[in-house]
Amino acid sequence: MPDFRNLGAILRILIAVNGATLLAALAREPRLSMVGVEWAALTGVVEPHLFAELALLWLVQPWLARTKPQLSIAIVTLITCALAVAFNQLAPRFSGDVQGSLLRHIAFALVAQFLLIGYARLRSRALSPAITEARLQALQARIRPHFLFNSLTAVLSLVRSEPRRAEAALEDLADLFRVLMRDNRDLAPLADEVELCRQYLELEQLRLGDRLEIDWNVKSMPGDALVPPLVLQPLLENAVYHGIEPLTERGLLSINIFLSRDEVHAILKNPYVATGARHQVGNNMALDNIRERLALHFDAEASLESRITRDSWEVHIRMPYRTEKPASHGTRTTKPERHDNGNDRGTHMRRQSRSRALPAKTATRIEPWLNPPCAS
Amino acid sequence: MAESPLRILIVDDEAPARHRLRELLDDCAAVLPIAIVGEAQHGREALDILHTASADLVLTDIHMPGMDGIELARHLLKLSHPPVVIFTTAFHQHALAAFEVHAVDYLVKPVRVQRLLAALQKVPRLKPMTIEKLTQLPAAARRFLSVTERSRVVLVPVDEVIYLKAELKYITIRTAQREYLLEESLTRLEQEFGARFVRVHRNCLVARDFIRGFERRANDDGDAHWEVLLHGIDESLPVSRRQQYIVREIGREAMNGAAAA
Numbered sequence: 001m002p003d004f005r006n007l008g009a010i011l012r013i014l015i016a017v018n019g020a021t022l023l024a025a026l027a028r029e030p031r032l033s034m035v036g037v038e039w040a041a042l043t044g045v046v047e048p049h050l051f052a053e054l055a056l057l058w059l060v061q062p063w064l065a066r067t068k069p070q071l072s073i074a075i076v077t078l079i080t081c082a083l084a085v086a087f088n089q090l091a092p093r094f095s096g097d098v099q100g101s102l103l104r105h106i107a108f109a110l111v112a113q114f115l116l117i118g119y120a121r122l123r124s125r126a127l128s129p130a131i132t133e134a135r136l137q138a139l140q141a142r143i144r145p146h147f148l149f150n151s152l153t154a155v156l157s158l159v160r161s162e163p164r165r166a167e168a169a170l171e172d173l174a175d176l177f178r179v180l181m182r183d184n185r186d187l188a189p190l191a192d193e194v195e196l197c198r199q200y201l202e203l204e205q206l207r208l209g210d211r212l213e214i215d216w217n218v219k220s221m222p223g224d225a226l227v228p229p230l231v232l233q234p235l236l237e238n239a240v241y242h243g244i245e246p247l248t249e250r251g252l253l254s255i256n257i258f259l260s261r262d263e264v265h266a267i268l269k270n271p272y273v274a275t276g277a278r279h280q281v282g283n284n285m286a287l288d289n290i291r292e293r294l295a296l297h298f299d300a301e302a303s304l305e306s307r308i309t310r311d312s313w314e315v316h317i318r319m320p321y322r323t324e325k326p327a328s329h330g331t332r333t334t335k336p337e338r339h340d341n342g343n344d345r346g347t348h349m350r351r352q353s354r355s356r357a358l359p360a361k362t363a364t365r366i367e368p369w370l371n372p373p374c375a376s
Numbered sequence: 377m378a379e380s381p382l383r384i385l386i387v388d389d390e391a392p393a394r395h396r397l398r399e400l401l402d403d404c405a406a407v408l409p410i411a412i413v414g415e416a417q418h419g420r421e422a423l424d425i426l427h428t429a430s431a432d433l434v435l436t437d438i439h440m441p442g443m444d445g446i447e448l449a450r451h452l453l454k455l456s457h458p459p460v461v462i463f464t465t466a467f468h469q470h471a472l473a474a475f476e477v478h479a480v481d482y483l484v485k486p487v488r489v490q491r492l493l494a495a496l497q498k499v500p501r502l503k504p505m506t507i508e509k510l511t512q513l514p515a516a517a518r519r520f521l522s523v524t525e526r527s528r529v530v531l532v533p534v535d536e537v538i539y540l541k542a543e544l545k546y547i548t549i550r551t552a553q554r555e556y557l558l559e560e561s562l563t564r565l566e567q568e569f570g571a572r573f574v575r576v577h578r579n580c581l582v583a584r585d586f587i588r589g590f591e592r593r594a595n596d597d598g599d600a601h602w603e604v605l606l607h608g609i610d611e612s613l614p615v616s617r618r619q620q621y622i623v624r625e626i627g628r629e630a631m632n633g634a635a636a637a
Contacts (some may be wrong), residue, residue: 146439149466150390153486157396209391248418248442258427 001064001072002120005059009120013054014043016119021046038208049087053079074118077110084109096189147204147237154207169206171197184229187297187322190264191223194257197232200254205238212244215254222259226322234286235268235315243270243313264319274314287315294319381409382499383429387422387436387448388415388464389594397435397464403622405494419443420520422555423451423529433499435483438465446515449505453524454529458504462495478509517568521549523556532556534572538586538606539613540565552608574626576604577616590615590623 001011055080057064064072081233081251084106095260151173159168179196198216237251244251256267287306294302294317306313386400396416401410413429416422434452436543438445449461463482464610465472475482481502483491520531526577536551542562549556565583566573573581588605592613595601602623615623 146466149485150393153396153466154392156486157392157399161395207390208390245439246441248389345468367473 001069001076001117001144004054004061004064008055010058012119012176012291016116017046018043020112020176024192031239035122045087045091045321051104052087052196053083056083076117080109081106081244082113092107102289121196142310144237144241150207154203164314165206169203172203175199176203179229179233186229186231187226189223190225190227190257191220193227193229193232194218194221194223196230197236197255199372200233200236203268204244208240208244211250212240213250215252217254217256217258220259222321224265224323225259225264226324227264227319228290231290231293231317231319232266232268234290238286238311239268239270243272247271259321262321264317264321266317266319267314268314269314272308272311273305290317379409381411382433382496383411383413384496385413385422385425385429385430385431385434386415386418387417387434387440387445389417389437389440389442393437393464393485400487400489400492403489404496408496410496416440419445419448419451419556420531422448423531425456426452426459427441427528430457433465433496434461435461436461438463438467443519444515446510446513447518447520450507450510450518451520451529451531453504453507453510454522454524454621457526460499460502461505462499474512474514478512480505480509480513511564517572518576521556521558521560523549523558524552525556536568538583539607539611540573540581542557550609550611574622576619578611578618578620581607582613584626589624590627 002013004010021042022039025035025042028371029035029038035163057076064075067075085102087104087106150211151169155166155173157170158169176196176199201212201214205214232255236255239253251271254267254269256265256269258265287304291304294304298320303318304315306315310312378624386394386401388397398415401412404410413431414425416425419436421441423435424432432492434448436448438447443451445461445463445465449463452461461481462545463475463480464485464487465482465483470485474480481495481498483495489503518534520533521536521537522531524530529572532551533550538550538552540558540562542547543549545563547558547560547565549558562581564580566575569581572585573583574587576582582604586607588607591603591605592600593603601617602620604611604615605612
């Protein structure tokens, strides 16, 4: 439903209705010289109705905006019909013209009304991804401050005793924040996302030591599949925050990514501890965020389901296996960013090439973290 | 040295954080005599340590599994010489608003050595936190009730409590094994654990999970009243006339539960 108090919406309605009247005049009058007269005659019928309707809608707009879409359409239709009847009855009295067919008047008015509502709908649908995207970006940037400051504390604890590990951890942290802060609207290779997840979990292991046990099962993962960036990392962050941190003993986080019937599946599982409602809220926000982004990129071809069993929490993501970027996306949004920091492209490419042979290589990279930092 | 060292207990679930704090305390030791009495991973472990050692200061994280820092601080008040508590936390400003309001001492992580030193130097002038202050902080319901027995703090898991009954000055905590005496207000307990307990009488809260059923019993005067039957113990408790409606309420819940299962 358009905003009937918005000047742009009013203008669009006026132009559309007058344009349609002109077309009707052109169709009815074969002589070009007489079209103007015909148009004037038609507008004489159309315009009073149009202005009256716009005025009425302007009045009821605040109320329309609050009601359900179906109800507001019904109300607008009612107004249109009522005005059609009113002007059809009144017109002959003022202009002395013959009374036109009431049915015809109503039919034309309703066709115009529904076409305009349909157009307004299409338009809002075309605009909403931009709004959603803006909101998502804001959400994405909000990695838990809790994680950042605890990680920094963990890194500081290494500076004196194990400076090399501290260096590697800071590099991981830098990479993680590079991804979090860049423009994440384009699809990116799954291998990049998994690499990011590994770096993230290395930091978590630094903090939590052997309380966090990770079972990677990504051997048959299609690394070249294009996925929305940060589709897995927030889920892992949730898994650690809600599943591992509340445990005094160790907890297992399992990650299973595979290709099946041209679909990429990612299944994450972590222990579930029933605590307060506070946890649930943050969790649902991340799930909704990812679900919306999946819908934005893949529409109905992707899904995200989560379920709680007796003692575990499981998230299952299904995405189509795509390796080519859709042309419409991207060039517009990413160019300036790439231009600003040419460096980013460098690391991006390098990480991509490194992660091709992912399982073996990163496994050796993880090794130093397997031992918890000594506490003495 | 004339001055006795400041005895400190470090509580944090993350080993690197404890390690870092120890390093920083070592730095402070150059200026101020310090003795680290131990490190604990969570609140319960901290209380265990304090049964044998005593501390002047507990530096504790807030967000910890098992027992969080705020609950620990509440139980510490039951010690004969409660230590000063300073929280260390990675929480952001917004979450710490309540701490600011109630002037609760805290250090943000990563902790700076200057801040830590300033806090340590303040300790001798600080008093242990009051229960009023602690209950004002945004915390989850406690997991344990704590009672003092022969100068030891005994923790009673809230999950094991069958009923809480107010008698004169004290509240009797009944578990399947035994009874404990608690010095708290029943109304406060009802507010804190309202979801878990139901009031059956002006002086009694019963854990919903332990309710086995209700029984109608005749009074001496010919009237009748309801009694709550309990799992785990042979006792039953009277339901007051005012609270009679809970018999039907819980009966309905049980039936709905059975229907759902």
